[in-house]
Amino acid sequence: MGAVPFDRVDFNKYCSVTDFYEFGMAGVSITYHRCLSCGFIFTEDLDDWLTEDFAKLIYNEDYVKVDGEYVHDRPVRAADDFARRLAGCEHASILDYGSGAGVFVDRMRACGFRHVEAYDPFSSPRRPAGAFDIITSFEVIEHSPDPLGTLKDMRALLRPDGCILFSQTVQPPDILSIRGNWWYLAPRNGHVSTFTEEALFELGRRRDFILHKGDTVYGFASLLPSSFGKFAVDSIGPSLSILRLLAPRASLHAAIAFPSAQDVVWHPADATEIWQFRWTGGQTIWWEARWQNTEVLQVRIPVVQERAPGFAAGCEIEFAGVRKRVQRDRGEIVAEFATRGLTSGNIGLHMPEPMEGASDSKGRGLAILFDQAPLQHGPDAVCAAR
Numbered sequence: 001m002g003a004v005p006f007d008r009v010d011f012n013k014y015c016s017v018t019d020f021y022e023f024g025m026a027g028v029s030i031t032y033h034r035c036l037s038c039g040f041i042f043t044e045d046l047d048d049w050l051t052e053d054f055a056k057l058i059y060n061e062d063y064v065k066v067d068g069e070y071v072h073d074r075p076v077r078a079a080d081d082f083a084r085r086l087a088g089c090e091h092a093s094i095l096d097y098g099s100g101a102g103v104f105v106d107r108m109r110a111c112g113f114r115h116v117e118a119y120d121p122f123s124s125p126r127r128p129a130g131a132f133d134i135i136t137s138f139e140v141i142e143h144s145p146d147p148l149g150t151l152k153d154m155r156a157l158l159r160p161d162g163c164i165l166f167s168q169t170v171q172p173p174d175i176l177s178i179r180g181n182w183w184y185l186a187p188r189n190g191h192v193s194t195f196t197e198e199a200l201f202e203l204g205r206r207r208d209f210i211l212h213k214g215d216t217v218y219g220f221a222s223l224l225p226s227s228f229g230k231f232a233v234d235s236i237g238p239s240l241s242i243l244r245l246l247a248p249r250a251s252l253h254a255a256i257a258f259p260s261a262q263d264v265v266w267h268p269a270d271a272t273e274i275w276q277f278r279w280t281g282g283q284t285i286w287w288e289a290r291w292q293n294t295e296v297l298q299v300r301i302p303v304v305q306e307r308a309p310g311f312a313a314g315c316e317i318e319f320a321g322v323r324k325r326v327q328r329d330r331g332e333i334v335a336e337f338a339t340r341g342l343t344s345g346n347i348g349l350h351m352p353e354p355m356e357g358a359s360d361s362k363g364r365g366l367a368i369l370f371d372q373a374p375l376q377h378g379p380d381a382v383c384a385a386r
Contacts, residue, residue: 002035002036003033003034003035003036003040003042004033004034004036004274005031005032005033005034006032006033006034006041006179006180007031007032007179007180007185008029008030008031008032008180009029009030009032009180009185009186009187010025010026010027010028010029010030011026011028011029011030011187011188012024012025012026012028012187012188013030013180013185013186013187013188014066014067014186014188014189015066015067015183015184015186015189015191016066016183017183020181020183020186023065023066023188026188030043030045030046030187031043031044031045032180032185035199036274037202037244038196038198038199038201038202039171039175039196039198039199039330040193040194040195040196040199040202041171041175041185041193041194041195042145042192042193042194043187043192044145045187046145046187046192047145049145051121051122054122054190055122058188058189058190059122059190066186066188066189067189070100071100071101071103072101072103074138074139075100075101075103075104075107075138076103076104076107078104078136078138078167079103079104079107079108079111080107081217082108082136082165083107083108083111083112083113085232085235085236086113086134086231086232086235088231089113089133089134089228089231089232090112090113090114091114091115092113092115092133092134092228092232093115093117093130093131093132093133093134094108094113094115094116094117094132094133094134094135094136095116095117095118095119095128095132095134095135095136095157096108096116096117096118096119096135096136096137096138097119097120097135097136097137097140097154097157098119098120098137098138098139098140098143099118099119099120099123099124100120100123101123102118102123102124104118104136104138105117105118117132119157128157131157131158131159131162132157132158132159132162133159133162133163133226133228133229133232134162134163134164134165134228134229134232135154135157135158135162135163135164135165136164136165136166137154137164137165137166137167138166138167139167139168139169140166141166141168141193141195142168142169142184142190142191142192142193142194142195143190143191143192143193144192144193145192145193147193147195147203148203148206148207151164151203151204151207151209151220152207155207159226159229160222161222161224161225161226161229162221162225162226162228162229163219163220163221163222163225163228163229163232163233164209164219164220164221165217165218165219165232165233165236166217166218166219166220167216167217167218168195168200168217168218169184169194170194170195170196170197170200171194171195171196171330173327173328173329173330175330176330176331182194196330197211197213197240197242197298198242198244198300200218201240201241201242204220205292207220208222209221209222210222210223210239210240210292210294211239211240211294212233212236212237212238212239212240213236213237213238213240213296214236214237215237217236218236219232219233219236219237221233221239223293238294238295238296239292239294239295239296240294240295240296240297240298241291241292241294241296241297241298241339242297242298242300243289243291243297243298243299243300243347244300244301244302245287245289245299245300245301245347245349245368246301246302246368246369246370247266247277247278247368247369247370248266248278249370265281265282266278266279266280266281266285267279267280267281267364269370270367272304275304275369275370276369276370277304277305277367277368277369277370278367278368278370279364279365279366279367279368280349280351280354280364280365280366280367280368281354281364281365282351282354282365283350283351283352283353283354283365284348284349284350284351285348285349285351286346286347286348286349287346287347287348287349288344288345288346289344289345289346289347290343290344291339291343291344292343293343294339295338295339296336296337296338296339297319297336297337297338297339298334298335298336299317299319299334299335299336299337299347300329300332300333300334301317301326301332301333301334301349301366301368302331302332302368302369303331303332303333303366303367303368303369304331304367304368304369305366305367306365306366306367307354307364307365307366311351311352311365311366312326312328312333312366313325313326313328314351314352315333315349315350315351315352315366316335316349316350317333317335317347317348317349317350318347318348318349318350319335319337319345319347319348320337320340320342320345322337323350324336324337351365351366352365
């Protein structure tokens with residue numbers, strides 16, 4: 001779909017919950033863009049930087065002032081967590097990608113994991129030999145101007161049936177309101193790419209990985225991981241597919257005409273300056289869909305407008321006979337379901353009764369994004385891949 005300008009901050013903005021500009025302004029503006037499909041937020045302003053530029057202007061002796069935990073506290077917490085998660089994998093070969101000072105590696109070795117190595121383009125630039133069963137990476141890919149290229153590099157160091165375990169701070173549900181005031185959108189910390197779960201899912205899909213969703217961490221694995229790989233991603237959480245449902249391109253009726261929904265219609269296409277969409281006219285709409293073979297399905301429906309405040313919050317999504325009240329996230333309504341081994345099926349959206357007073361006699365409910373490109377494009381960026 002492309003991307004549009006999202007917000008602009010000063011280069012010196014750093015990760016702080018009290019004062020983003022404690023160290024003053026640099027007087028250099030950094031512009032972030034947002035992918036209109038998966039929500040990926042990125043800046044192109046550092047794309048031409050060399051490794052030497054990053055070392056001089058970001059990862060210099062002052063970096064500890066803007067991220068005091070990276071030297072010791074964060075890798076210690078990560079090692080303690082993963083020594084617990086991976087108990088039973090002490091003989092696996094593990095690479096910590098983006099290892100910093102190597103504290104994670106030292107602590108994992110002390111916990112009995114003997115085959116652990118470090119790689120970091122700044123502090124441990126010697127490229128490791130061989131392929132690894134497990135790659136760990138903690139708060140790393142947000143520092144990459146080319147996340148797809150970084151994941152490709154990780155994959156080159158991984159056994160075909162291995163897995164990648166990584167921590168990543170994802171965007172909050174209200175990112176469209178707080179925008180550049182999100183504490184994590186911080187160029188001085190080197191955060192040039194920020195993710196949604198949908199962007200992570202898309203990133204993995206483009207490298208033939210299945211995404212696993214955990215409490216504070218995520219995993220990438222193949223469909224048939226090794227015993228080490230399966231044990232590792234199982235310690236993270238279930239495999240996840242993300243499905244985005246849009247208004248139909250041409251049909252005025254529901255995608256599936258169930259007997260109970262014969263009178264459900266979509267109103268003609270409408271538009272804002274950016275989006276094209278259709279208003280719903282009935283209380284139930286169905287889609288026929290397919291998804292990856294995963295344990296959990298996250299259903300997302302992008303809502304451009306609602307007929308009245310609170311209308312969207314009263315909706316439910318149905319899958320395999322289970323109805324769930326939706327959550328609001330980045331302008332979309334969302335619900336998650338156990339897939340029960342299914343990879344296709346019918347998904348329903350149940351809405352409150354359409355509001356009266358619309359310009360037509362049928363009433364209106366939700367304006368759902370129309371299945372085509374937006375009216376305006378920003379930088380020529382591809383979802384999650386740059």
